[in-house]
Amino acid sequence: MLTEKGKMLQGLPYQAGDPELVRERMLAKRKCFDYNAIHPDQFDSGKEIIRGLFGATGAAFHIEPMLKVDYGYNISIGENFYANYNLVVLDCAPVTIGDNVFIAPNVCISTAGHPVHYSPRIAGFEYAFPISIGHNVWIGANVVINPGVTIGENTVIGSGAVVTRDIPPNVVAVGTPCRVIKEITDADREYYSGKMKFPL
Numbered sequence: 001m002l003t004e005k006g007k008m009l010q011g012l013p014y015q016a017g018d019p020e021l022v023r024e025r026m027l028a029k030r031k032c033f034d035y036n037a038i039h040p041d042q043f044d045s046g047k048e049i050i051r052g053l054f055g056a057t058g059a060a061f062h063i064e065p066m067l068k069v070d071y072g073y074n075i076s077i078g079e080n081f082y083a084n085y086n087l088v089v090l091d092c093a094p095v096t097i098g099d100n101v102f103i104a105p106n107v108c109i110s111t112a113g114h115p116v117h118y119s120p121r122i123a124g125f126e127y128a129f130p131i132s133i134g135h136n137v138w139i140g141a142n143v144v145i146n147p148g149v150t151i152g153e154n155t156v157i158g159s160g161a162v163v164t165r166d167i168p169p170n171v172v173a174v175g176t177p178c179r180v181i182k183e184i185t186d187a188d189r190e191y192y193s194g195k196m197k198f199p200l
Helices: 004-009 019-036 042-053 118-120
Strands: 061-063 067-068 075-076 079-085 087-090 095-097 108-109 125-128 131-133 171-174 181-183
Touching: 004 019, 019 042, 019 067, 042 061, 108 131
Parallel strands: 061 079, 067 087, 075 095, 087 108, 095 131
Antiparallel strands: 171 181
16 A cells, blocks of 8 residues: 555655655755755855755755755756755655756745645645756746656746746747747857857
8 A cells, every 4th residue: 555655756646744744844844954054164064965865966066045845855966056045846756957957046846736626635635746857957037847847958947937838958938837939059159148249
């Protein structure tokens, strides 16, 4: 018989108030508290907390406080990961993030969902679907990524977007709901903001 945790990890409806899940969320909260409380002069020491919190990390990563997660062990980040202030990851299902991913401030990555009908919702049922973010993705400030979404490699998600469905690789996507507005081409290698040239 599946536990509530087992149901959660299989994408089935589950009870988030299950004692095992409550204990695991409390452990993650403690680790996030310890990480967020580190003095700036000792900030590099916090990497060991992240390695003990996340399921997998690359050798090189940097996460600014405040970081908040549900469980932590469902999060995998690749090499050269950077997250700016106030990253929230509701990792009730796996969150897989590739190499060279940059995340701007106030981003919410949420695998968790609740029933649309009020009856099962107030009865405590939840569900969770995995999120995948490919290599070399840049996610702008105040972006929300919803359950079950895949973002393809090399893509840019513009500030304030709400990502409700998969976004292909090599594009710029913006808006609510998030939609593709342009493909990324070799011309973008030389210019930023569409007109100013990099000093290469």
